[in-house]
Structures are given as C-alpha cells and as structure tokens.
Amino acid sequence: MAISRREFLKTGTVAAAGLAAAPEMVFGKAKKTAKKVAPSDKLNIIGVGIGGRGASDLKNLESQNIIGLADIDFKYAQHVFDRYPDAKRYNDYRKLYDDMLKDADAVMVATADHTHALIAAEAITAGKHVYCEKPLTHTVYESRLLTKLAAKYKVATQMGNQGASGKGTAIVKEWIQNGEIGEVTKVESYTNRPIWPQGLCTPTEVHEIPATLNWDSFIGPAKMRPYNSIYHPWNFRGWWDFGTGALGDMACHILHAPFTALNLGYPIKVQGSSTALLNDCAPNAQIVKMVFPARENLPKVAMPEVEVWWYDGGLMPPRPEGMPEGKDLMQSGGGTIFHGTKDTLICGCYGVGPYLLSGREPAHPIADAQTIDRGDHQMDWVRACKEDPAVRVPSKSDFSVAGPLNEMVVMGVLAVRLQALNRELLWDGENMRFTNIGPDETIKIMTEDGFSVTDGHPTFNKKYTEPMNAQAFAAELIKHTYRDGYVLPDMPE
Ligand SMILES: NC(=O)c1ccc[n+]([C@@H]2O[C@H](COP(=O)([O-])OP(=O)(O)OC[C@H]3O[C@@H](n4cnc5c(N)ncnc54)[C@H](O)[C@@H]3O)[C@@H](O)[C@H]2O)c1
Numbered sequence: 420m421a422i423s424r425r426e427f428l429k430t431g432t433v434a435a436a437g438l439a440a441a442p443e444m445v446f447g448k449a450k451k452t453a454k455k456v457a458p459s460d461k462l463n464i465i466g467v468g469i470g471g472r473g474a475s476d477l478k479n480l481e482s483q484n485i486i487g488l489a490d491i492d493f494k495y496a497q498h499v500f501d502r503y504p505d506a507k508r509y510n511d512y513r514k515l516y517d518d519m520l521k522d523a524d525a526v527m528v529a530t531a532d533h534t535h536a537l538i539a540a541e542a543i544t545a546g547k548h549v550y551c552e553k554p555l556t557h558t559v560y561e562s563r564l565l566t567k568l569a570a571k572y573k574v575a576t577q578m579g580n581q582g583a584s585g586k587g588t589a590i591v592k593e594w595i596q597n598g599e600i601g602e603v604t605k606v607e608s609y610t611n612r613p614i615w616p617q618g619l620c621t622p623t624e625v626h627e628i629p630a631t632l633n634w635d636s637f638i639g640p641a642k643m644r645p646y647n648s649i650y651h652p653w654n655f656r657g658w659w660d661f662g663t664g665a666l667g668d669m670a671c672h673i674l675h676a677p678f679t680a681l682n683l684g685y686p687i688k689v690q691g692s693s694t695a696l697l698n699d700c701a702p703n704a705q706i707v708k709m710v711f712p713a714r715e716n717l718p719k720v721a722m723p724e725v726e727v728w729w730y731d732g733g734l735m736p737p738r739p740e741g742m743p744e745g746k747d748l749m750q751s752g753g754g755t756i757f758h759g760t761k762d763t764l765i766c767g768c769y770g771v772g773p774y775l776l777s778g779r780e781p782a783h784p785i786a787d788a789q790t791i792d793r794g795d796h797q798m799d800w801v802r803a804c805k806e807d808p809a810v811r812v813p814s815k816s817d818f819s820v821a822g823p824l825n826e827m828v829v830m831g832v833l834a835v836r837l838q839a840l841n842r843e844l845l846w847d848g849e850n851m852r853f854t855n856i857g858p859d860e861t862i863k864i865m866t867e868d869g870f871s872v873t874d875g876h877p878t879f880n881k882k883y884t885e886p887m888n889a890q891a892f893a894a895e896l897i898k899h900t901y902r903d904g905y906v907l908p909d910m911p912e
Contacts, residue, residue: 461482461483461484463524464526465488465515467488467527469496470492471652473490473499473552476552476797479797480801481503491634492652511633524547525804526542528549528552533662534640536564536907543565554825555824556825557829559826559830561899562826562829566818568911570818574808576817580821582675597719597720600763601761602759602760604723605726605758606727608677608727609734609755611749612665618695618697621867626647626648659698662701663701669731671825672769674828676770680757683711685846686709686848689710689834689844691708691835692706697864705729705732708729710726711727739765739776753767800814802814839862840862863884869882
C-alpha cells in the first residue's frame, strides 16, 4: 500500500505501528532510539505571529519547509516575509488556515497571548502539530482545553519555554527528586520583569490605524477598542485583554523547574497583592502565594504540601540564611529558591546555574546523559512531530506538562486581579472554580488613577468600575467570552 508523505508525517511509518510502545524515557539517549523518519522528510510549517519572537522560532525551524505566514502587521513582519520569500503571506490567520492548513504538518504560534489558544486549538483539531509560545494561553480554561485536545488528537506539542530543554532544569529535577535537599515545603521565584511600561491608565487618544496593520485581527477574540500604538507591538504584555503581565512573560520560564521537579498539579489556595491595580493594565509589581497539596511521595523523597511564592517587578523574597553577601540571587533576569529540610537549592531563570547553598555539588548523571540544551527546544519538537504517536518521546514542554504549568501561571493573574476580595481564594482545580466567593458578592477595580497637583495641592482622583458580581467576574477571567467570529472547539471529555 502506498503511503503519502503527509500521512507518513502525520501517523508515522507503517513499520512503526508494529513496534512495541517505547518505555517512558525522557533523556537524549532514549530519543535517539525512537523511530524517526528519514531526514529528507521535512515538515511543512505555518507560522502565525512572526515579527518578534516568532522570527527566532522560525529561524530555529528553517531546516523544515516554511510554507505559509500570517501576521497582522505587514510592516513589522516584513523582515520575516523577506527571509521566506516562497511562503504565502496573510494578515489574518483564519484566511491562511482556510487556504493552507490542509497542506501543513505543523503550526508555530507566536502572537499576543490572548490569541494563542484559538490559533493552536484549531490547528490541533485539524491534526496538526503545534509549537506555541509561552504563556501557552490567556486563561485557565484555554490551558485545560489545549491539554485535552493535544492528548485527543495525539499531536506533538511544545510550549516556547526553552529553559525546559536546558541542562539546568534537568539538574534541578534530579537533585530534588534524589533527595539532595530533603523535603521541600517552600519555593520562592522572582523576576526583574516587567521591563516595559505597566500600571498605565487606558489611553484616551485614538491613533490612525496604519495601512499595514489589521487591527481587527489583532483584537481577535477580545472586546474591540480604538487603536493606539501603545498596545502593539511588544507592549500587549501589559494590557490584560491581550497579555498576562510579568507572570505570563516570565513564569513559564521560571516556574517550570519547580513545577516539574516537585510534580505540582493544581493549587488549592491562592492569594495575590500588587502595586496599584487597574482593571485594564497589569501592575508594576506583584506578589502571589499558591499552596499545593501533598503529592505522591517519590522513592527518595517525600512530597509534602508546598507553598510557592512569586515576586516580580524587582521585588525579592528575603535572602535565605547563609546566602553570601554581595551575591545576586537573580540569574538571567530571575530565579528560584527551593527551601529543603536538608539544604537550599537556588537556580536562575530558565533553570540556569543551579547550586546548593551549602556549597555541596552532588553528581547529576541523568542530566549529564541529556543531550538537549537551550536552542534545541524547537528542533526537539520537530523530532517529536516525526515520531509515531505510539512510540513518541514527548518534547520537554509537551502540552501535557505545559498545560497544567500554564494553569498555575494564569492562576497568579487571577489571584492579583481578585485581590480586592481580601481573602485567600480556595481553588477547585478539577472544576476550575473558586469555592469561597459568594453568589452575591461584588468587586470594584480601579479604572483611572488621576493623581494631579494644582498650585501645590495634590488631588487623588481615583475612579473605579461599578460594583461587579464577583463570581461572574472570576468566571469571565477563568473562561473568556469571545467576540463574535471566534469560537473554541468543545472541551474533550
Ligand atoms: N520564549 C521566549 O523567550 C519568548 C520571548 C519573547 C516573546 N515570547 C512570547 O512570544 C509571543 C509574542 O511576543 P513578542 O515579543 O514576539 O511580541 P511582538 O509584538 O514583538 O510580536 C508578535 C507578533 O505577532 C503578530 N501578531 C499579533 N497578534 C496576531 C494575530 N492575531 N495574528 C497574527 N499575528 C499576530 C504581531 O504583529 C507581531 O509580529 C508572546 O506570547 C510572548 O510571551 C517568548
């Protein structure tokens, strides 16, 4: 029976179907033994959102065929169109999908955060492999959906938190799961982000939409608002409708190590606080505390209940006892402190540079055996795409891991945005709902911080939303109502 190249890439070889499922191995050596297609079989890849980070992702993927590109800003994306002159260009991913999704094996998504889920979900439902930038999604519901869709359609997936493929992350996991620091009951993570403007009032000025920009498509599923150049490119991060603030920007990089090393699942309690919180724009600095219940003990270490603290905007946890004076806790813009009963482990953003505060240097043979390092994250996904689903070794940030991790990240956003409820919020992860917000409770959030000084006299003119039903507000943050024309596939059972 003849088998087309497309079917070959989608389902793996006929021979592979006869192979016994490979053991669940996650290290480089195992990957090399997994069934692969010949190197001449390249993936046909579509890129959506290509002007910024997407350009770097595509560069790492350009050994494959880049067949189609979509970007809402033809001026900003021009340098990428120039690099791939044979790829067809679109200013709306829906038109690209209508024309070309059937010809693609895989999709790379690097748009603003609020559109990741829609673009990825449609591709997965069509049986396409997906590489999606971090944060995987804008909401908890969207993360749950992508996790379940990826499992249902058996596609290869990878979130763009490249530190997940790095050696530092592997060492952290190995040391913790080997019991080198004992039981961990507290973790503190931090970043110097945001390094872009946040804490801003919504602009009132309306700018003319450049002819090269498809503003309607940028807005996508969000509520339409007038164009202002403050939102795009890059700065979408700070605007809640489009981005997820410093958490969305960095927590997928920084919390990946604790999430995987400690086998964290859904938190059970969360609380957040921040500098002045506006309803439209993320604050300048935030602190979030999440509590995770005890997990199944590992052979060499128990996994008791653990508190995970998040600090951003340059706020830092107290320096751990014994930390040498003058030593910076930040590495590569962030870091994590794991407090264990026997020792303290510290690593940087992306899991880089792990060390024990005692100065001990335990061996890490498993991490040493791992061949992947930063930069290969995208090609590791290509490797997974080409393997038969029955024997595929998942890439390091496969959505089965990235989905639940991202839920934790956007849970931080929920904790900050609901801080006016003045309580520790109790979270029912299975059912994606808070259990201690009453049906008649209301919440008000600042819409404008109009501080001014007239003749030496300050005026503190803060404006607030009308009281909103708190349960409904929380539900909308957990699962957004999309603008007409944008619909997610149903949640698989
Ligand atoms: N892994 C990393 O280290 C890393 C680094 C930077 C950014 N990112 C992530 O990449 C994503 C993009 O960030 P960025 O810094 O590149 O932003 P950016 O604004 O510089 O680039 C986003 C690109 O997507 C386009 N775009 C936006 N909405 C679109 C839509 N609906 N359809 C098609 N194109 C659209 C924009 O025009 C632009 O070209 C974010 O989710 C961000 O968190 C990851």
